[in-house]
Amino acid sequence: MGITERREAEKEAVRNKILYAAGKILARDGYESLSIRKIANEIEYSPGVIYHYFKDKAEIIATVVEEGYGRILQKLREIPVDLENPDKSIENSMKAYIELMLETPEQFKAVLLNDTVGIADKVNMLDEGISKERKSIQSLCRMIQHGIEIGKIREMDIELTAQIIWTSTHGLLSRLVLEKRIPKEQKERLIDHHFNILLKGLSK
Amino acid sequence: MGITERREAEKEAVRNKILYAAGKILARDGYESLSIRKIANEIEYSPGVIYHYFKDKAEIIATVVEEGYGRILQKLREIPVDLENPDKSIENSMKAYIELMLETPEQFKAVLLNDTVGIADKVNMLDEGISKERKSIQSLCRMIQHGIEIGKIREMDIELTAQIIWTSTHGLLSRLVLEKRIPKEQKERLIDHHFNILLKGLSK
């Protein structure tokens, strides 16, 4: 490894430290109490150094969110699709999504309940035509379409349907995250009942 | 009215002023920029006086949220129930809820996307047996039960169903609030499609 490479690597390392620390604080204390000072403290550097790696606080948060959410969506894409049972596939995907999010609830809050300009823009889902941009919605659309084709799902506007599947699941998820004390069994009952109603709602 | 009574009343008056001002700031500037000093400014009292009426900032917010949300639920209860069409009644109630919330999005965010301890507890909906506590859920439950009785809604756990109706609607609503730029037509399409799927999901 040459000198420049090691430099490069070290630089990357600090950058990642910052992002990791930011993510950690986000997860531990929530969005509101994420501060440059706290990050600097966490990584045991001086506050100023952070500005070598990021333009400002917003850029840090944006990066954390983007990478964090990206990682989740990545995992989501890896879920195998069962072409014979598109309705089951939808349920499985969304259930996987719920489980992933419940594992890192603070990230979920930081990303999906966040009202900061520039963050909300990165996870928007309700625009008309969004299915062309968001791969996750795209994938949902494909399942729905396939479901319609093989007669398991009734005929409906595909994108709108994908959006409603997502928003309704998002609603359950966000309450599960915010109402921390729900016992596991109740969680499961709610999730099951959610998909019970949702899939019936999609069916012929 | 005796002296002590007037004292009581005056005390109550200032307390309400504080809550009203806090709610106003919340609705105008959002949760993050609500500060004791701004409240004091708004009511034209000194900052110190606020601590006569409330232990700390958290208590103010908790109270505002509680009362604010209560008012919303109150309005909700005033919506007439059409016993012949419980499914329509459900749709109407929830649509009214959406509209009320879209009118005061900052309050919605402050209340329902808020993760502060003590606030989330006041709007929780997912506990088992919650229908005995929350009148709003109770009312939803009655509609569902009636729907089941007259055969318009399939047989399901009533409370769970009410919770899912609420969480799924909440999911759509929260995204509508956070994704600010959605055009009116798209909003309406989403809302309509949401109830299209939801009601089908409830039906026999």
Place this chain on the structure above:
Amino acid sequence: MGITERREAEKEAVRNKILYAAGKILARDGYESLSIRKIANEIEYSPGVIYHYFKDKAEIIATVVEEGYGRILQKLREIPVDLENPDKSIENSMKAYIELMLETPEQFKAVLLNDTVGIADKVNMLDEGISKERKSIQSLCRMIQHGIEIGKIREMDIELTAQIIWTSTHGLLSRLVLEKRIPKEQKERLIDHHFNILLKGLSK
């Protein structure tokens, strides 16, 4: 003295302390190194307290400047005018002005060599019609007019003449302030020669 009065007085006292400290720092270290922290240090209060008395740094500076410059102009107005010799009166006034300024050179710099918006506006002198606003220019104008009337000053646009008397004197003054090491005798020779040329320039 009642309680409220003493309160009032104490408040005024701190306010004045702040202004005095600001003036002192301005005079000692110059405009660029005036900071809220330094003021707070100087008055031995915490930095935050300053914001009870002034909206922000700009307001402090504006007040210091206004009061400081105002005091100078006040003194200027107290200089007796010799109606028989308006040219001598002009010289005396402007000489007095020079002397006053040379006593507090840092204030002069802070006020008259300052480029901050909001400060420059308070000492502007070149606008057409300014003689209606600035009493100091007004007074100069009166002397000129009188000089014209009794034939000691040639006929010229009065306001423009006042402005040039002021700018040219200001030019000498500003260099005297910035070139610190000029010996007293040289200073006097320059000042005398300045008025020698200036008054000849005004004469018939």
Place this chain on the structure above:
Amino acid sequence: MGITERREAEKEAVRNKILYAAGKILARDGYESLSIRKIANEIEYSPGVIYHYFKDKAEIIATVVEEGYGRILQKLREIPVDLENPDKSIENSMKAYIELMLETPEQFKAVLLNDTVGIADKVNMLDEGISKERKSIQSLCRMIQHGIEIGKIREMDIELTAQIIWTSTHGLLSRLVLEKRIPKEQKERLIDHHFNILLKGLSK
């Protein structure tokens, strides 16, 4: 060109880049916002490198000022002198000076309203005997002397007269620079009136 020579030349080149960049920032953003990092950014070198060529920030500024002002004076010297009309020559030179300065007001401020030790020393004009050092004053002195000889200017101390011509013009100029909003016509009226009075003040 040998290696050492090229090295010399390259070194000189970077040095000049730094000075050029500093001048540019000075002229664009003003004195207060000139920072080492901005210079480094501008020349696309690292901040550290600047300290190879200059001891500190002050040295850079001093050099920029010196060279910048020198360039202005250079241009001034190129203005042709009309020996028949030394008074007109004085007016033309000083008017040219005003115009040059009004073209780059930030430089003017940085140089001539600057109170930093080491800068003021480089543009001083008021010392006795300065005409032997400053070519610009020297040139002014020659015109005055010639004017006296041919009877167009009354007999006066030549150097002092040159200094007053310069300070009075400088006074007008500095206010024109600081009072930004003066309309063009008013500017011209002021400048004309300034020379009207000044030249009359010099005449027999």
Place this chain on the structure above:
DNA sequence: CATGAATGAGGATTCATTCAT
């Protein structure tokens, strides 16, 4: 009951400068 001055900690940023590489 009410005041409002005061604190002390914390917020984001920017800076000149140093120094190991």
Place this chain on the structure above:
DNA sequence: CATGAATGAATCCTCATTCAT
């Protein structure tokens, strides 16, 4: 000769809270 990461102090300002009056 040049890098650029790192520092530490400084910038202005806002905040919740306390407490003597």
